Amino acid sequence: MKQPVLTALGNDEIFHEEFVAAMSDRSLHLIVLPTEQCNFRCTYCYEDFSIGRMRPEIVQGVKNLLSRRMAELEQLNISWFGGEPLLARTIVEDISSCAVEAVAEAPQVQYSADVTTNGYHLDLATAETWEQLGIRSYQISLDGPEALHDTTRRRANGQGSFQRIWGNLLALRRSRLPKGLPHPTSPARKEACYAARPNSLVIRANGTIAKCTVALSDPSNTIGRITPQGELRIDNGRLAPWVRGWGGSDWAAVSCPYVGMPRSPAPLLQIGSRSPVPS
Ligand code: SF4
Numbered sequence: 413m414k415q416p417v418l419t420a421l422g423n424d425e426i427f428h429e430e431f432v433a434a435m436s437d438r439s440l441h442l443i444v445l446p447t448e449q450c451n452f453r454c455t456y457c458y459e460d461f462s463i464g465r466m467r468p469e470i471v472q473g474v475k476n477l478l479s480r481r482m483a484e485l486e487q488l489n490i491s492w493f494g495g496e497p498l499l500a501r502t503i504v505e506d507i508s509s510c511a512v513e514a515v516a517e518a519p520q521v522q523y524s525a526d527v528t529t530n531g532y533h534l535d536l537a538t539a540e541t542w543e544q545l546g547i548r549s550y551q552i553s554l555d556g557p558e559a560l561h562d563t564t565r566r567r568a569n570g571q572g573s574f575q576r577i578w579g580n581l582l583a584l585r586r587s588r589l590p591k592g593l594p595h596p597t598s599p600a601r602k603e604a605c606y607a608a609r610p611n612s613l614v615i616r617a618n619g620t621i622a623k624c625t626v627a628l629s630d631p632s633n634t635i636g637r638i639t640p641q642g643e644l645r646i647d648n649g650r651l652a653p654w655v656r657g658w659g660g661s662d663w664a665a666v667s668c669p670y671v672g673m674p675r676s677p678a679p680l681l682q683i684g685s686r687s688p689v690p691s
Pocket of ligand 1: 605606607624625626627667668669670671
């Protein structure tokens, strides 16, 4: 007897799914950089550390944004990025507490949070506190065994970092915290980059809004700014090249909009104010 065969989604159907998810104003993905300073100087790092810690009015702006948007959301994801987010732990906890409180008032919202950290300051007490704040997914890089890792992932003082990170990871493994690896997605399934999604925004420590966490030093990556009141002032012309792939069903341009990005953008989509981005 023939076994039933599950039909995989075709590329067009997947593109449509990704399009619907990317355009939904019921979903918000914020990649927040609470500081752009780092205690490491990895040999391949592309960041220049010129922006420091997020100022209080920007922190308040992110909190106000969450308050303004919560009632209309069904999905909220906050990704903590840097710099090294654990150097601005109080900011992470301040905004996360605000998110948890707001979600408690809006039970329709599915909230998740993750962090990209070098792991050097990730002690058990911090991880337990962050677990209570909904931060339950970590991306921590080890470049190999100690001798190899310490040649590339050096601290700012030039010393290695492996032993401390490894000790932190072992302490987490021994703890009561839930553990597991992310479910692998099908290798054949294409995905849009968050930078191509209008409902995904990078909030930098100085309050500017960007799309891509790789091209941080490229001026074309700045598409607007957040106000202390939590308003998103986004320049339509600067957003347009990042989302250009949706209009032409262009998988390459939604998979990595930074590659091949046109430098003289034409307006395509409008989110927020139509005013130009104030300097
Ligand atoms: S470099 Fe390309 S794939 Fe990577 S985050 Fe930027 S836009 Fe996305």
